[in-house]
Amino acid sequence: MSIINRRTLVAFSVLGLAALTCAPSQAQEVRRFRFAYDQPLNTGYNIAGNIFNAKLGELSKKTMVIDQFPGGQLGQEPQLLQMVKNGDVDFIISSTANASTVTPQAGVMSLHYLFKSEAHLIKALGSPELSKAVREMVSDTVQGAQALAVMTLGLRNMYGKKEVKSVDDLKGMKVRVQATPTEDATFPAYGAQTTHMPFGSVYTSLQTGVVDFAENGVNVYLANKHYEVAPVLSMTNHEANNSLLWVSDKTWNSLSADQKAWVQEAANEVARTQPAKALDLEHQSVDKLKAIGVKVVENVDTVGMAKMSDPFLEKFSNELGPHAVKIAKIIKSLQ
Numbered sequence: 001m002s003i004i005n006r007r008t009l010v011a012f013s014v015l016g017l018a019a020l021t022c023a024p025s026q027a028q029e030v031r032r033f034r035f036a037y038d039q040p041l042n043t044g045y046n047i048a049g050n051i052f053n054a055k056l057g058e059l060s061k062k063t064m065v066i067d068q069f070p071g072g073q074l075g076q077e078p079q080l081l082q083m084v085k086n087g088d089v090d091f092i093i094s095s096t097a098n099a100s101t102v103t104p105q106a107g108v109m110s111l112h113y114l115f116k117s118e119a120h121l122i123k124a125l126g127s128p129e130l131s132k133a134v135r136e137m138v139s140d141t142v143q144g145a146q147a148l149a150v151m152t153l154g155l156r157n158m159y160g161k162k163e164v165k166s167v168d169d170l171k172g173m174k175v176r177v178q179a180t181p182t183e184d185a186t187f188p189a190y191g192a193q194t195t196h197m198p199f200g201s202v203y204t205s206l207q208t209g210v211v212d213f214a215e216n217g218v219n220v221y222l223a224n225k226h227y228e229v230a231p232v233l234s235m236t237n238h239e240a241n242n243s244l245l246w247v248s249d250k251t252w253n254s255l256s257a258d259q260k261a262w263v264q265e266a267a268n269e270v271a272r273t274q275p276a277k278a279l280d281l282e283h284q285s286v287d288k289l290k291a292i293g294v295k296v297v298e299n300v301d302t303v304g305m306a307k308m309s310d311p312f313l314e315k316f317s318n319e320l321g322p323h324a325v326k327i328a329k330i331i332k333s334l335q
Contacts (some may be wrong), residue, residue: 031064032065034090035089036091038080044277050070051273052245052269054263059265060259066091072199077098078101080092084251087249087250091247091251092246094244095159098179098320101179108324109242110178111239112239113305121154127330130334131149133327149267149270152242152274153220157212158213158234159213160211160230162213163234166304167190167308172192175213176211177215192213195210199212203226209230216241217241221329230297235285235296237302238302255322313328
């Protein structure tokens with residue numbers, strides 16, 4: 001064999017060995033992350049998870065992959081918030097109302113009629129200024145995790161076995177609400193009694209009469225089959241059903257600078273595109289509910305309810321703190 005041929009053979013052998021040696025290493029470069037939420041598939045949370053996963057996969061060339069755990073597989077939102085702070089899960093979605101248990105000023109986004117319409121909601125959530133203000137609030141007040149984006153499931157409505165056409169229909173009624181000081185003050189102003197419970201207990205509580213009404217987004221009501229025990233949906237549109245996309249500090253700190261940029265850009269994509277998709281899902285859900293015989297009450301006196309809740313807007317944002325004041329001001333300016 002000539003010297004040239006021997007050298008060529010050796011060179012190819014070395015390259016082949018290198019390829020075999022590198023193959024396992026390259027496979028190990030793919031990282032999988034746990035992304036948890038307590039709503040089922042085919043909801044606005046699932047839409048957000050899909051958008052986030054697709055954009056992150058595109059930016060990272062599929063080296064960063066999201067495994068979704070929907071339907072409370074890893075726990076309800078209060079548990080998930082503690083898990084993400086402890087670093088036991090990488091990403092979660094929680095409502096801003098549940099987020100107020102770890103950062104009370106997030107309760108500002110649960111103020112009734114702060115968002116005047118679906119158009120106002122989309123415009124506000126698409127604002128980089130609002131997103132920045134929310135991230136700063138979490139950064140200043142929460143240890144162990146941070147917020148990446150604000151998203152929504154639309155506007156919240158009331159449901160039970162009776163109609164709600166005005167505040168008069170709420171007098172003396174027991175309503176399951178999210179555990180925030182703002183809810184505990186606003187609903188009693190309507191004459192209702194507030195009750196707190198985990199989301200997973202709402203179905204049985206409506207069924208047994210522990211509560212007369214619950215309130216949530218239309219698709220949440222449909223996907224969790226609450227219409228089976230509460231067949232009347234009243235379109236009160238009293239509150240935005242907003243949520244935060246969270247990342248654990250443990251996960252964030254393990255990422256390279258490029259990976260952090262990809263994660264934030266994927267979250268920005270959620271903020272840009274999820275709200276409109278979620279609202280479209282809400283509209284489809286109303287049509288499905290009507291088709292299966294649910295009574296949808298659309299002529300609700302929301303103007304009268306808004307007049308009763310208006311005094312709380314400035315009062316509560318001031319009481320909650322400077323971040324809440326700033327967030328409320330941004331939202332109002334975008335009407």
